[in-house]
Amino acid sequence: MKTSNILRKIFAASLAVALVGGAFVTTPVGSMIGANTSVSAVTYSSPVVTVGDFQYCLYSDGTAEVVGYKGTKDLSTTHFGMPTVVHAKDVNSTWQYLQTSGDYKITRMQAGIFSGCKFKTLSLPRYLEILFGGFIGLEVGGYFIDDSNSYFSNTYYSGAYGLYNKSNTTLYAYPSNPELYVSGFGTATKGFPSTMTRIEDEAFANCKLYTVTIPASVTYMGDRAFYNSNVHYITFKGNAPTFRFTPCEQTEDHGPFEGAAGLWQIKIEGTGGNYSTDSYGNLYNRDQTKLVLVPQGKTSAFNIASTCTEIGNYAFRNSNANGPVIYDQVKTIGEYAFSKVKSNFKVYCLKDTPTDTFVKNHNIPYTYIYEYTTASDGVTITKYNGPYSSPGVPTKINGKDVIAIGNEAFKNNDTLSAVYLYSPINSIGNNAFYDCDNLAKVSMPYTVTNIGDYAFYSCDKLSFTTLPISLTKIGTYAFGYCKALTEVTIPNNVTQINTGAFFNCSNLASVKLGTGLKTIGAYAFEGTALTNQYIPKNVTSVGGYAFGYDYVDSNHLFHDNNYYISGYPDSAAETYCKNYQIIFKPVLEYTTTNGEVTIDKYTGTDTTVVIPASIGGKPVTGIKGYAFNGTNVTSVTLPSSMT
Template sequence: MKRVYFTLTLMSLFGGLNAFADVKQGGVVYDKMPDGSCIVVNYDDATMPADGIVTIAATININGTDCPVTGILGGENYTATDNNYDNGKYNVEGENTTYNRAAFANCKKITGLKFEKDSKVTWIGDHAFRFCTNLKTIENIPSVLDDIQGWCFEGTALESVDLSNTNVTIMKDGVFYNNTSLTSIQLPNKLENFWDNAFYGCKALNNIVMPSTVVGIYNNVFEGCTSLSNVKLNEVCTTLGHHVFKNCPLAEVTFPNSLNSIGEYAFESTKLNTVDLSNTQITSLPNGSFYNCEQLSDVKLPKALTNICDRAFYNSTIASITFPPSLEKIGAWAFYKARLANVVIPTTCRTIEQGAFSDNANLTTVVINGLECYLAYQAFCNCSKLTDVYITSKEAPVVERYGFPFDNDPKVHVMKDYVGTFSGLKTSENYNPCNTTNFDSNLPLILSKEWTTFTSAYNLDFSSVEGLTAYTAKYNKDNDAVALTSVKKVAAHTGLILKGEAGQTYTLPILASDADGLDAVTDNQLVDCVDAVWSSSRNKDYFLSNGKFVNSTNAGWALPGKSFLYISSGRANQSESPLRVYVDNTATAINGITNNPVVKDEAYYNLQGVKVQRPQHGVFIHNGKKVVLK
């Protein structure tokens, strides 16, 4: 927020009126205002209490009239001028007077500030107690106080402040700037915004309880609060400014769903371990958002995120991350020195800037689903373990799309019809802009379990791969079961279930972008996850987990490269038992999925898995076996 100074002007009254002298009481100087109230304008060394505790009176008697004290003068170099009002407020009655500083600015004698009971002070001006380096306590803060101006308590020795019962709605610029002894503060219950630098450098501040009304926390508010380890942001908070928690030892932050903006370097050099932004409204993570968060290992990105800007997660320890399908750009050095092992770039992503994934020592596999994604210079440099890059785009490759992103000659897997095109790409200097010489049209695949889900952005051929079978799936409501049908040549973006040997490497031929002879797949209820898919249909989404089809209990990402079963009308039997599975319309239990033998079932089913009430002649399924009734 822009600094806002509280400018006061003093009015002199002439034309036969008697001049009024300032009233001095208990080390405080008061002056009268035209509306009959008075304000604190200065302090008086001669009458300052010996213990340095200054009491602000509730009323001051002036010429026999009790005048309520309503404010404390702020700002510097305010001079009385004829009939010069500041919006008709806070103009002092008296002779031409120059106040060279705010009321108590630079006062070294004050050790405590106390307000009399029933105080009517509603405002404290800017810089009013600036550099009162021995001011440690404030007592009886009036509940009617609604305005504390910028830099009011800058550089004081305050240790604890209770503003909870005041009407203050804004912590203004630098209000407690560099209060190095401040350990705790009870914030106003009606607080809505923190303006810039409000608690900058309060290195002893160790806890902040945010009122439920806080909407915005702007630039540098808690920067340098080197004891602040925990902050909970409440549900109405929408905005976090630049450098807002820079250099705080934050180990945990709760991010509300309402949050829609984070400023540059907002969490630089914090000690966050986890960051969950998945339900926030954020669409862009600006430069350095989580810069140099060396302990940050787990990040969940916003569902609608479009941009990850330069150095957003620079020098983190993130080992895995799921990019939302809305992502369009990853900025320069965004994941520099992270610990990612695998990266899947979404279809909509158009740009990966210089050094975005540089120096990821654990990175082995990169999948580029972006249809026309530009890979900038050194985007994946110094990734010594990077062996396989998958460029899945059906768009023909062009020189302008690649700017020497690799430096260790990884194998690049592409559509069959593009192998020659990629190999032949040349810049004006006759260099291949991919900076690699190794292109092929094969997809090596290792199954983690005997049965697993799978989706690819390539057209694939399973027909000649021994020991590996691909299936589509369809739910049959009548017998509460899933039928699997094997497929051979599969179009891109087809959700599949694979059966093979766990740990075995299979090599699948990648077909051409316009391949012929692909299986006509109908009624497949497996959702393809070429990009990550957000699952929130808890009674309709089923995932293969520990060998069973289980219902989704929590909203979250279905990972790219996987698939899940979607039953549009819900499951007929809502029990928690695993779904019965049929392979090629034969009632053979998949032990890897159900982990149970076929449950004895006296009912008869036709070969389509439909229960038959009175079977007579034909081939049926009975107790898990084919039977022929004559």
């Protein structure tokens, strides 16, 4: 039994019923600070005394309990001071026999008497000790207690920004709207004393601040601490304090976070204690193997931690999240994990997993985030249905490696802005990302060897510089109409660039072709922004219009008169230039004398150069001194005619 329940029983027995001239005055006890705030209406079998704006119950021990307030509700620009005593002279004569002399000290206050009120500041009666949740529903800028002034002093409490015990170790209530008291206060808590170690029940109830930062000195936090508040972010500067949270595994009570409907994120900065949080602001046990709580105010999708194997009871109670995303790591789910979820709630999961079985059996809305097929060598993703604009494809599904992105898996998905692929994916299928208009980035692992036909066709915003080093083939029109591409490096393992691979990439101004390239397909780089291009010696075939044409043609894009292609003499590059009327600049400049060729200068960028045995049918017999001066060349292979 929690402490506040024990106190409630004690006070119910000793204070709630007072004998008055043979009649009972019944005052059902409301909540202490932190007890349940759902308090029934107060009823009495005898009249309630009204003095000024307040209603009281008087007790024979000379004390009074405030049970009602009938005064002005909106005093948002004015300090409001509660009376300290009920004067005997003001009490109706029928009540005077309760105390023959003296005034009645106000020591208690019923729950919710100020509900709906708005005060700039509030000072408490000097002898007020027991609050019974008296600030429920009150919007207040601050609590004004000044022991140097008898009118504003209190025997039990202190504080300005908050209501504390005298030693400033325990916070009972924080102002729900400090802006009323301090103009420009902002949206975050401040003013906590360095001595504070405890935060009691409902301390931030109805709070309008967005951000609450709990000092590392706090070691205990009570129930419903943020009940009905507007707090979005809670940060614990140290370890999470002790709170009555374990029972939430068996009941719907979520300890300090119960009723925190506006809460988006919890952050625990300390590395010790029983709890930790993830980057999404969800609460886990320390090693994040068990999800304990998802803040109720969270609406966006999020991933469950990859280490999480269990979802606790009531973890998603009252959640309205368009998520979570749960892969195959979760093996156990509490029976009431998704209790009372809201209309927007949906689980994204994988087929044939424990989560899949659970949501079906409990009628929880769900969507398969990825559809896939399974073969002996691994899993192929066939469709993406998830909520993210920048998803990361899982590396395994049900224990099998994800090895491929299938045909049309992400086709026409205009919400995508980035996609992250991981090892051991080795293939991207045909039309995999076809016409994803907002896709700007694709991260590919070194294991990818094949990019299929039309894989990224018409991805208008796609930009990157380097393809995976393992890549061997770029499919037909794979990057056609990718107008945001500005530069591309083709890895050395690529042997074939197929037809139209980079067709009409209108801003593509730099292409570095790999040394292993053999074939460049027709139209591969037609319609780009290239002003020149070097084609390596190993390229043996350049398809029609691969780099466009050099004059106006109704069917093909063309270059201006300054465009040129460089390459080795007698190469496929030179042949292409002759066929399509493009300027050719040999990287080996030479002169011919008496039927023999001498290499005068190398103008290319390769580090390894192979001198051909002949050029134009004439043998190469010499190389001039300094022919490679100022170049990157580290190795030169000579023909047998020169050795």
